[in-house]
Amino acid sequence: MDTSQSNIPFGPGKAYREGISLIELFEMFPDEDSAVKWFESLRWPDGERECPRCWSTRTSEVPNEKPMPYWCSDCRKYFSLKTGTAMERSKIPLRKWVIGIYLMTTSLKGVSSMKLRRDLDLSQSSAWFMAQRIREGWRVDQHALFDGPVEADEVYIGGRPRRKGQSKRGRGTDKVAVIGIWDRSTSTVHAEPAENLGKAYLHDFIRSRTWPDAPIYTDEWPGYKGVSPFHETVRHRANEYARGEVHVNTLEGFWSMLRRGFHGVYHHWSKKHMARYVREFSGRFNYREHDTEVQMQLIALGMVGRRSTYRDLVGKPETRLNR
Template sequence: MFNTNIKSVFELTQTFSTEQDCIDYLEMLKWNKLPVSPFDETSKVYKCKNNQYRCKNTGKYFNVKTGTMFENSKISLRKWFMAIWFVTSHKKGISSIQLGKDIGVRQATAWFMLQRIRACFGIENNNELEGIVECDETFIGGKNKNRHKDKKVPHSQGRSYKDKVPIMGMLQRGESEIIERPHKVIPNKTVREKVIHKTSKMNAFVMNDTKRKSIQPFIYSFVKADTNLMTDEWWAYKGLDKDYNHKFIDHSKKEYVSLQDNNIHTNNIEGSWKILKNSISGMYNHVSKKHLQKYVDEFVYRFNLRKVSDQEKFRYLLLNSNVRTKYKELCH
């Protein structure tokens, strides 16, 4: 039996003290003791030596790592498990330099492991959103004050996005409901209590630009019709009122919460952008556009599961580890 209440790296190493422990745990999570062929799910499976299995219909051999981020990796599963724990439990993530030191591998190896892990974070970035949804864009890249003197943009010309990458986000606010319960002391009387029943969820995607033709398809893909949609005054959101209850706040007038209705604002998603930027600038220093979506997926995974225990975050990623990324895909 495995410890189902892991609270620290120490307990993790105790629970998975051998490579066989890791293999047995993966088999339990993935197959529940009934191996399934990745080549033909209907095929009968034969157990072979060294944790190998053979698919009867195709004649191919496989193991629990086939088709996952662990396939053909020379790194032990014990180190993989530690890496996943560190990535999912740290609030701002972990750098490849630090991870390499923590699990005893080269920095380049740690970077490759992190990229494989990040490729699985996309499981939390495709939520169907409803209720009250805030939409906003942000930009990742260099600051004007850090540009070379001859490349700085005068304040009179506004902001320049030539060296920035736009990100579009949609955040579903957490909802609460009022319920009535019998009073514990006074007979025939009820009390009204606020009960939180849904936490906020978020989707975010790297974009080529912030034009209407780029932004609106994402909204239609992930936000249910007739949802209460909150945005700023950016022109790319115009026309959404045909399918949504679209309200906007005019930041150009220094307005951040509507005086007529305090539900009309985008403060929640704007606050989440600060966390994303602090994470990238504070932990990773620089992220190329090619890999930026993976870092955004990591941020969304952590944001959406922020109220879930470290043990559940770890287990959830293992359950969804069937994304294999090859080294040449990352470097070319």
């Protein structure tokens, strides 16, 4: 399957993108068969069914769809639309997967697994597992270099210390740092939990994602110093937040959305899974100018080849970040 997403049109712009109401969603997907056809049109856009194991097109349908709907004559194995995707071995109907993708696409601050459980009539563990697997669909090209100008900044996610008088803000707290970079030329953000905020780590993060001549804008944190000959800073401590084109305001807006999701929807994140939540918010931010159905299509395609098992997700050790 071609997952390049080249056959999906880009939305005409944020102000003119086409949304989908809940009523329209249920009209588009009135039953399981409509969801199956939607996934088929994405996975096999030319109408030729392909085995996800050996890529053969010598396949056939299986009577009664048992044990699976399709059979490959070359590798002699059964498969389904879910095989080779983040949905593999899930017993949740595809229609519920579509609705789950829609809910996570259109909720700017995210959707808790409790809400998915109620809305989709699932068990708590199934709803949580579904959400984690849908998050696999938001992808960022790790090898693409940004032309710039780029903004680089960091944020701290986590709760306040329980004892009064121990609250700290900013760098130096026991919260988890998230580093991000925003490319103005492509309107793309890439963010991930930071191992540390030392100069070596910050320089590697920025340089590995930008061309050498890209203008880089940051605040005055010493860890950014010397990252590039084209580096300029704003002095937040001197109440300077913009100097012409030099600012990190776009990333600050993204951080605000991330914080609102953490405090208002999730309330706590496992450190083990924090990268998944950050990827979700980054992906939703990057896809925001697409029409709603296009966003759903991109996520569904992004789930191909991204299988996660329940054991992988719940393995120890695990530490939670509390609100």
